[in-house]
Structures are given as structure tokens and as C-alpha cells.
Amino acid sequence: MPAPARAVPTATLAELADRATASRDRPAYGHDALITCDRLVRIFSADGVEVQALQGLDLLVREGELMALVGASGSGKSTLMNILAGLDSPTAGAARVAGRDLLSMTAKDRLAYRREVVGFVWQQTARNLLPYLTAAQNIALPLRLAGSRGAKGRRARTERALELLELLDIADCRDRRPRQLSGGQQQRVAIAVALANNPAVLLADEPTGELDSHTAEQIFAAFRTANERLGTTVVIVTHDQAVGGEVRRTVAIRDGRTSTEVLRRSEVDAATGHETVVAREYAMLDRAGRLQLPADYTAALGMRDRVALELESDHVAVRPDDSESGGKHG
Numbered sequence: 001m002p003a004p005a006r007a008v009p010t011a012t013l014a015e016l017a018d019r020a021t022a023s024r025d026r027p028a029y030g031h032d033a034l035i036t037c038d039r040l041v042r043i044f045s046a047d048g049v050e051v052q053a054l055q056g057l058d059l060l061v062r063e064g065e066l067m068a069l070v071g072a073s074g075s076g077k078s079t080l081m082n083i084l085a086g087l088d089s090p091t092a093g094a095a096r097v098a099g100r101d102l103l104s105m106t107a108k109d110r111l112a113y114r115r116e117v118v119g120f121v122w123q124q125t126a127r128n129l130l131p132y133l134t135a136a137q138n139i140a141l142p143l144r145l146a147g148s149r150g151a152k153g154r155r156a157r158t159e160r161a162l163e164l165l166e167l168l169d170i171a172d173c174r175d176r177r178p179r180q181l182s183g184g185q186q187q188r189v190a191i192a193v194a195l196a197n198n199p200a201v202l203l204a205d206e207p208t209g210e211l212d213s214h215t216a217e218q219i220f221a222a223f224r225t226a227n228e229r230l231g232t233t234v235v236i237v238t239h240d241q242a243v244g245g246e247v248r249r250t251v252a253i254r255d256g257r258t259s260t261e262v263l264r265r266s267e268v269d270a271a272t273g274h275e276t277v278v279a280r281e282y283a284m285l286d287r288a289g290r291l292q293l294p295a296d297y298t299a300a301l302g303m304r305d306r307v308a309l310e311l312e313s314d315h316v317a318v319r320p321d322d323s324e325s326g327g328k329h330g
């Protein structure tokens, strides 16, 4: 039996005016986030071919978060990181980090942004550290570039370098050059370099890509230390399956958009006092109401092209299109 047609309530002119005012007064998307990506688009043109690396990506990261971005190769993770690092500009959309508008920054603003607001750690250690400087000198370098000069400046730089080396448990590496350090030690020194100017955000692109699992754990621990002790917001792009055990929030990127996210929280059993981490997967819902269903869900139910939606009192049901099977669903 077809569902009865729903009466559309008519609003008075005054009610419509109230609704318009309410929506105008609503805070802007991401007003309270440290990182806001709003419908971010990045198109690359190479040899006459256009590649849409980011296709309207939305992402909010709050101050003090430690989170990971995951996704298949080519999904757009590095493109997003390069934009957040101030190394590349989006084609369209909006991106704000710690109050800076990444689209309208001048070359001078961009330089100051990279020196003062964000720190980054890359997979290739050669990109993170200068080979002819010791660990302490590598950490002091960004402070010098940011303007800490003279004898007083030198003392302050050395103090800051030692403080960070100690914080990350690599004080014994202070006078060693990168080639005299293990891969894990090099990455921890790289984290210290990235933290030298006390950035609001630390970005890391595959920081454990070249490390074994035990060493990778130490690197995640170093990010947690930066997050908990210095209050730095940390965003890590990774393929590392172990990341689930290391961060509370993992956002998946698919085809240049954020698609799903996993949040983890601790639950303590009242009877035994035993603590377990409970994970729950969520789908992203953008401001236009678009929802990306996980591929394994749609494949399991043979969903494609269109689905039937039903509004229930406490949820929305999404069912396979049954228009050609006599109106039944299983």
C-alpha cells in the first residue's frame, strides 16, 4: 500500500522571517575548530589531464586533538597535508588553521605561518634533518630562523633544544649527527625540530613508514607526549594499521573526501574496574546532507545508483532500491 501523502505544513510569513534570522545567526561552520577544511578542492593539471585530488573535503579538528587520517594510496592525504602545511594552495573551498586563512595568505604570511603556526614531520628523515648538524643544532635552527639571535638567544635556543630532547627521551642524542642515530631516534629528533617554535599544530605525513612496529610505537608515544605535555594539536597521516590503538579519532579519506570516522573511548567496568577501549564507526554527513556509505555495506546489500530512505522517530533507514521487485524489502 502506498504511504499516505504527507501534508506539508505551511509557515506564516513571520515564521519564515524568524527561521531566516536564526540561520543567519547560526555560528559559521567550524567556528570553534582549530583546523577547518570546508569543501576543499584541489585540481592538478598535468599534460592536459585534470586530476581532482580533493573533491570538496570537509574536516574539523579541535584544539588539543591527537588524530589520524587514513586512506588508500591516491585518496588525497598528502595533498591535504601539503595544503595544511602551507606548501600548496587549494583550487577552491576554504581552509583555516589557528585563525589563518590559507587561501588569502601572502607569501610573507605563508612563511610566518610555516615558521610559527605549524610544524611538520615527513616520512623521509632526510627531509626533516640537516645531515651536517647535530640533533641539538637541528632543533635550534628553526628558533634561529624565527629571530632568536645574540648570546641570550643562543642560550635560550640551547635550553629549548635540551628541554625537547629530554621530553622525547633522546637527551643522549644531543651531540650526534643524523647518520649516527637510528631511524626511530632520527624521527624523534624530527618531532623535536617540528616542536621547537611551539606550533599550534603538528602535522606528520607517514612518520612511521620506514620503521618497524616497535620503533613506530615509540614514535606514536612521542606524538602523545607532545599532545599531552605541550598541548599541541597533532594530525598524523598514516597507512600504519596500528594507529587504531594509538589515537582516539581516525578519519578515513576516500576519493578526495572524508568518508568515515572512528572514535574510541575508554569504558571502565563498574564491577571489575577493568578498562576497555570501545570503538565506533561514524559516517560523515556534510552540510548539504550528503552521506558516503562504506563500500562494503553497499556491496553487501547490492546497493547502487539509488536507495530508499525512510525517516523513523530516532533514525533514518537506508534500504536497497526495491522499486522493481514489487515493493518488498528483506
Ligand SMILES: Nc1ncnc2c1ncn2[C@@H]1O[C@H](COP(=O)(O)OP(=O)(O)OP(=O)(O)O)[C@@H](O)[C@H]1O
Residues within 6 Å of the ligand: 044, 045, 046, 051, 052, 053, 071, 072, 073, 074, 075, 076, 077, 078, 079, 080
Ligand atoms: N603534483 C601533482 N600533479 C598531478 N597529480 C597529482 C599531484 N599530486 C598528487 N596528484 C594526484 O592526486 C591524487 C591524490 O594524491 P595524494 O598524493 O594526495 O594521495 P595520497 O592519499 O597521499 O597517496 P599515497 O598514500 O600514495 O601518498 C592522486 O591521483 C595523485 O596522482
